[in-house]
Amino acid sequence: MNPRDQMRKGSTEILILSLLVESPMYGYEISQHLKQRSGGYFEMKEGLLYPTLHRMQQNGWLSSDWRNVDGRQRKYYQLTPVGREVLGEQAAEWKTFLEEMDAFLRANKIWAK
DSSP: OOHHHHHHHHTHHHHHHHHHTTSOEEHHHHHHHHHHHTTTTTOOOHHHHHHHHHHHHHTTSEEEEEEEETTEEEEEEEEOHHHHHHHHHHHHHHHHHHHHHHHHHHHTTSSOO
């Protein structure tokens, strides 16, 4: 797995949680919003999306229900109170990580601010 894929895989949970804080969504809808809002950078395939959604549901971060939309059954996922807490924790951790990475790379003259 290349570094870009590893970084994207490590951000899968917070990306999903940050979308579901807005409103419940079904799997394909989640993948489309991620792709559209990131200009295609965060394209999430089914092989990563659905196992992640199931794991997050098992962890109690998400709940789901089946809805009939336009004659089709779709499984909608929504944040639980625990999921909201996890989102806050992960957002804080990502903010710290990005700040520390930026400071480290600038200090080592990898990039300038």
